[in-house]
Amino acid sequence: MPVDIEETLARELREVAEGLSIPAMPRLPEEPTRPTRSRQPLLAAAAVVAIVAGAAGVVATLPDSRDAQPAGTSSSNPTEPVAPIPRSATTLAHVVDGKLYVGDTEVAGTWWSVRPAGQAWIAYRDDYTWWWGRGPQPNELPNGEDVTPKISPDGRYVAVVRVETGEGILTVVDTRTGRNVDGTPTNFGPVKWDVGAYVVAVTDDGKVVIRRGNGYLTWSQELVADTLSGQMVFAATSAGLVAGDVDGGQPYLASISERGALTRVGELPEHDDLAVSPDGAWLAWTPIGTTGGEVTSISSLEVGTLEGEQSATLTAPDGWQFKVRTWVWEDDNHLISTVTDDRGRERMARCRPLPAQCQLIPID
Amino acid sequence: MGIVTKSADAPTFEEYAGSAWPSLYRYAYLLAGNHADAEDIAQQTLVKAYRSWSRVERSDSPAAYLRQILTNTYLSQRRPKARQLELLTDAPPEPGHVTAAGPEDRMALWPSVNSLPPRQRAVIVLRYYEDLSEQEIADVLGCSRGNVKSTAHHALKSLRAALATQGADASDGREN
Numbered sequence: 145m146p147v148d149i150e151e152t153l154a155r156e157l158r159e160v161a162e163g164l165s166i167p168a169m170p171r172l173p174e175e176p177t178r179p180t181r182s183r184q185p186l187l188a189a190a191a192v193v194a195i196v197a198g199a200a201g202v203v204a205t206l207p208d209s210r211d212a213q214p215a216g217t218s219s220s221n222p223t224e225p226v227a228p229i230p231r232s233a234t235t236l237a238h239v240v241d242g243k244l245y246v247g248d249t250e251v252a253g254t255w256w257s258v259r260p261a262g263q264a265w266i267a268y269r270d271d272y273t274w275w276w277g278r279g280p281q282p283n284e285l286p287n288g289e290d291v292t293p294k295i296s297p298d299g300r301y302v303a304v305v306r307v308e309t310g311e312g313i314l315t316v317v318d319t320r321t322g323r324n325v326d327g328t329p330t331n332f333g334p335v336k337w338d339v340g341a342y343v344v345a346v347t348d349d350g351k352v353v354i355r356r357g358n359g360y361l362t363w364s365q366e367l368v369a370d371t372l373s374g375q376m377v378f379a380a381t382s383a384g385l386v387a388g389d390v391d392g393g394q395p396y397l398a399s400i401s402e403r404g405a406l407t408r409v410g411e412l413p414e415h416d417d418l419a420v421s422p423d424g425a426w427l428a429w430t431p432i433g434t435t436g437g438e439v440t441s442i443s444s445l446e447v448g449t450l451e452g453e454q455s456a457t458l459t460a461p462d463g464w465q466f467k468v469r470t471w472v473w474e475d476d477n478h479l480i481s482t483v484t485d486d487r488g489r490e491r492m493a494r495c496r497p498l499p500a501q502c503q504l505i506p507i508d
Numbered sequence: 509m510g511i512v513t514k515s516a517d518a519p520t521f522e523e524y525a526g527s528a529w530p531s532l533y534r535y536a537y538l539l540a541g542n543h544a545d546a547e548d549i550a551q552q553t554l555v556k557a558y559r560s561w562s563r564v565e566r567s568d569s570p571a572a573y574l575r576q577i578l579t580n581t582y583l584s585q586r587r588p589k590a591r592q593l594e595l596l597t598d599a600p601p602e603p604g605h606v607t608a609a610g611p612e613d614r615m616a617l618w619p620s621v622n623s624l625p626p627r628q629r630a631v632i633v634l635r636y637y638e639d640l641s642e643q644e645i646a647d648v649l650g651c652s653r654g655n656v657k658s659t660a661h662h663a664l665k666s667l668r669a670a671l672a673t674q675g676a677d678a679s680d681g682r683e684n
Contacts, residue, residue: 149617149667150636156615157637161534167543169529170551383625399623399666407669409625410662423584424626451627451659453651476584 229494231506234480236472237265237277240490249280260472262299262422264319276302278319286315286329294343296350297382297420301325303346305354310334312341314363316352325350332356332367345380351400353377353385362404371404383424383450384409397450410450421473425449426497428458428471428479441465441484447497456500461493464504480505521561525554528574535575538633539582541622553578575638576648583626583649620670628663631656 237246237260244255244267251267258267264278266285274293275282285293286306293304302317312335316325332354335341341356351364353371362371377398378386384397387406397410412418415429416436428447435442443465448455460466464483467490471481474494483493483504495502532553537546556577557564567573621632627649634645645656 149664149671152617153621153632153636153667154639156618157538157621157633159615160618161538161637164534164537166530166533167547169526170547170554397625401673405673407666408662409628409666425583450625451651451655453655 229478229496229501229503231494231503233505234474234492234494236260236474236480237267238480238482238492239267239470240482240492242270246277246280251277251280251282253282257470259295260299261295261297264295264299264302266293266295266302274304276317276319278322283317283322285317286313290340290342292342294346294380295319296346296348297380297422298348300348301346301350301352303343303352305341305343307335307341310336312354312356314343314352314354316346316350316363327365328363330363330367332361332363344377345385347380347385347400348382351402351404353380353400353404360404362400364402364404368402368404372406375406377406379418381418381420381424382422383420386412386418411452413446413448417469419472419479420450421476421479423476425476426473428473428497430468435468439468441467445471445479445481445495447479447500454498456497458495458497458500458502461502461504464491464493466493521558524565524570525557528571529554531571532574532578535633535638536578536582538621538637539579539626539630549578549581552581556581572648579630579634579648583630616671616674617667620667623670624663624666628659628666631659632663632667635660 233248235247237244237258239245239255239258242254242256244251244253244258246265254270256268256270258265264276266274266276267282268274273287274285274291276285276293276295277283278299285291285302285304288306288308291304291306293302295302300319302319304315306313306315312332313329314332315329317323318325332341335356341354343352344355344360345353349364351362354361354363355377359370360372360377362368374390375398376388376390377400378388378395380386381397384399385406386395387398387408388395394414395412396408397412398406399409400406413427413429414432416432416434418427418429420427426447426449428445430442430445443460445458445466446455447458458479460481460483464485467482467484471479474480477496479495479497481493481495482490484490491507492505493502494505529550532550533546536550536553537543540546540549553574557574560577564570564573621629624632630649631645634640634648635642640648642653642656642660646653649656
């Protein structure tokens with residue numbers, strides 16, 4: 145029997161809402177606070193109503209103009225005062241001049257690159273070994289030739305495939321416990337030496353997409369073989385998987401089922417490199433043909449909302465260029481990147497999309 | 509308790525918040541899909557409304573103003589589903605373990621609404637629960653009507669696809 149989707153939606157949403165058990169309202173502030181745009185009073189107000197620490201942190205970093213503005217106005221309203229870009233050092237793991245920093249701590253060794261995600265990171269050392277961390281303590285991943293681990297957007301999982309005596313071995317690490325996820329390492333069978341196998345994406349709920357030759361496998365507690373037909377997966381982001389069709393066309397965002405089937409959930413611009421903010425609202429990308437091959441730095445990045453209502457171009461600070469594939473969203477409103485000058489020196493820069501602006505992060 | 513109020517017959521913030529809390533919470537739950545995030549979002553909304561109470565009070569519709577704050581709060585956060593999994597489980601999630609089994613799980617569309625991207629989900633809840641027009645949704649989200657239309661289109665397409673998959677799975681089950 146055909147389902148009227150709109151009628152069913154209205155009915156089910158009403159039933160869910162009406163079936164809820166409503167908790168008691170939280171305690172309200174004891175004293176009125178004066179309207180202000182600074183961060184500290186809001187933190188204090190949040191503390192008074194005993195909001196959990198994580199939520200208070202989110203509140204504290206939100207720009208007021210977005211939170212409580214009249215309908216139809218934009219956070220880019222030029223008459224609104226704009227808060228300066230924070231000048232504090234980033235707490236995200238980053239590499240500058242071959243040194244890996246996690247918070248205030250330098251991790252021993254010389255490092256090629258790092259990929260932070262949430263509170264965790266994976267990094268590549270100059271001895272061609274991969275490591276992961278949640279804090280400054282590095283932990284070695286299964287290593288080997290052509291090993292390329294991936295980290296989930298929220299940093300909970302790291303997945304890596306290593307080929308041993310012609311067989312593919314998948315390991316998934318839970319960075320919160322430091323242990324391998326149950327069921328891994330797991331052997332997923334023969335891998336021909338000339339095609340290889342590697343992880344292309346691991347999602348926040350622990351699904352792993354593996355490329356083997358021309359095909360894909362999905363692991364989620366158990367292995368599902370040959371999951372994608374006519375589609376390709378490139379990466380996992382907080383807004384979904386970055387996917388595309390084998391026969392070309394625009395890339396798109398997709399969700400993936402337990403059986404490894406993709407469902408298209410949104411559109412994406414054509415790009416070479418893409419980063420998505422933690423809330424899935426903002427994209428930063430390089431246009432197609434700009435950062436492939438031997439390109440190591442670029443002067444500007446495109447940014448825009450996922451839904452496409454707002455966009456801008458971020459230009460690196462004067463005299464500097466963004467080092468390719470080092471940019472990452474620090475939070476929902478700021479992006480950080482290693483930048484390099486024409487003498488090869490490196491610094492960190494912080495940018496915001498609206499109004500588009502980048503500045504070097506001062507060195508302590 | 510010190511309360512921000514303009515006149516004797518206007519409701520105090522506390523009075524207003526008390527009457528608005530159930531509907532705020534219900535709306536937050538439909539967006540977040542779980543109690544912990546719903547409570548967080550609704551609480552944050554009240555804190556923000558408190559800070560802007562003079563503006564909220566003066567607006568044509570305080571309820572609409574709070575709905576907008578709540579929607580922006582939800583959309584500004586890290587995806588609640590991911591946070592829910594991180595907070596509530598030590599083991600890796602298993603298929604079907606995202607929500608507890610109950611009447612909600614037997615619904616045809618609600619489980620699929622849970623897996624929509626945040627903005628699509630907000631449009632669906634505003635349209636089919638809050639019963640807002642496309643223009644009103646555009647006002648809440650600060651975008652164009654066309655954008656609301658296309659977001660709703662993508663969301664409904666995903667939900668139809670999910671329904672079709674459920675139908676196919678049910679057929680498979682019968683055949684087996």
